Amino acid sequence: MGKTSTVETPLYERRLVYLRDLLCELVVRDMRLRYKRSILGVAWSLLNPLAQLLVFSFLFRLVLPLNIPNYPSFVFTGVLAWNWFQTALFLTTGAITDNRELIKRPGFPVAVLPVVTVTTNFIHFLLALPGLLLFIVFDGGRLTGAALLLPFVIMLQFLLILSLGYLVATFHVTFRDTQHLLSVFLMLLFYLTPVFYDASILPARYRALYNLNPMVHLITAYRAVLIQGGLPDLRALLILGVLVGGVLWLGYTVFTRASCHFVEEL
């Protein structure tokens, strides 16, 4: 039999290539499906945050002035990062239940599914990123060498969404209203995240509680490296990194333990 391709390359190497290809194909499929029948296509990934930007700018510069410098860049950064978090986490919840036929495939690596959803939304974020950078430059922000830290912040957010994604996706298989509850929770969390306001205006006694929200640190870090052009709060990011690592391990373990029962529950 023609097994040349499996014999020539070492097995683990082929496995890595395979997982990469699988991830690519599934992400491309998601992207194609989303834009296949829309005239505006990828522009949608920019239009939605732009609309939010308009509303927030109008509200908090003219109606209830917050007096934050570079407010449009400030809000735009927050909106993009938050949207990625919210949409990706929401969609990852259904990563298992929406892919019933893939779960039943012999040898299909189920753990790739949450990664696919997070990646798809990450790409939407990436597509909007040049827009954001342009915006910051025109808005008078200071793009400095600190912006080189951006990939690390992005990676941290990616892993954060993924680690939570494994947990909610597993939970959603048993309780099908998880996604619904999560959307309510995310809506509330939006107000407890400094998207359209600055975290510094918070009274000190609520601060400890407020800081439990990981997105607080991420959005603050984005602004630090992109708009203020300075170093982010490295200590907070380090703690967050360790925590995300822990949650990722936990989420992945729970997910793989439960994954052998997914077929029965679907």
Added chain:
Amino acid sequence: MSDAIVVQNLGKRFRRYHADRPTTLKEALLRGLRRIKPAESFWALRDVSFGVAPGRMVGVIGPNGAGKSTLLQLIGSVGRPDEGRVTVHGRIGALLDLGAGFHPDLTGRENVFINGVISGLTRHEVAQRFDSIVDFAELEAFIDNPLRTYSTGMQMRLGFAVAAYMEPEILLIDEVLAVGDLAFQRKCLDRIARFKAEGCTIILVSHDIASIRQLCDEALWLRQGELVAYGPSDVVAGQYVTEMTAETRRRTPAMRPTRRTSTGAELRVNENRFGSMEIEIVAVRLLGPAGLSITELDSGDPLRVEIEYMAPEPICSPIFGVTVSRADGLVCYDTSTEAAGLHLPIVQGRGRISLQFERLDLIGDQYFVDVGIYEREWTYAYDYHWHVYPLLVRPTRGEKGVLRPPNRWAVGSVPSFQTSLLASEVS
């Protein structure tokens, strides 16, 4: 050489939950978390052990719910066994659900790539095989059209084609051959035969005992999650069919008034009539050349067997069978709606089905037309009338045997020198 598939004491337990098990967190909190625990569990498979040598083809038979699909899933490492283990040596390919993972809005080309990668190939490997896949599916002209413009048959062809070029060492097949047109079915069977010739180990789940007998080296019979028999396919399939007959006997209601057919024969339960009577054969008519009811005809005459049935409750996809057998029991011809590829939907109420023989080329003798309606997997008969409807093929003098194909003698002269040669030899 060690076995390609080793299954040891395999057990899989499914949990059965309360009927009102909460499916949402809200319900769970309102009703208390107690009900989340399974009410009971049952073994979908238990103590199943067998080994399959490389290159063998094994057919899995058994009624619905016997654990056939569960076994296939566990061999494909979908889900985890609760007991025992499965060891598989080689790359697994699957023909389980053709077209799963296909998306109607994407083109055939895009779907081939996605499906190929989902099946375990890298993109490079799919690209190498792409032309062969499209060629096999006979879809060159349509490959860049969205899949939603394809007919079901075309989609199945594409699904099979992708799977066919997986180059698996172990192939799991679950009843996919019942799709597509006959020509393509033939092609699929040929491809499966080639897999086998190439040394691929194959596990085939099918309800079609005939094709298991024909294709497989071994058969594995499951009943309620337990292994009943594993051995040469002929032997195991034979045992299975025998048990099906016994099952029919068991289901035949004992108290049933004797009935008379229109020709005056008596229908007596468990003597010449068997079945669960979920569908009853109300009347059977044998129609001759003129379309009239007959009990005898000449060899070579057309014959139409008309079955009138009555199903008080809806019955899903029953199989109708007709057998022509000689008075001494020899089966001369046997066919069924399934054999003809005719799939009946749900049947309810009164209805009629008929089978037309263009000509019946049997030798003159006494025959019976046996008629049966069977459960869709042949597990038992609903109603089976054995040796109730007589058919006399009028004897012609001087002929023996079973068949009487149309024939004609021709007499001619032979060149004379051969005749003289022959004559000299004799002298």
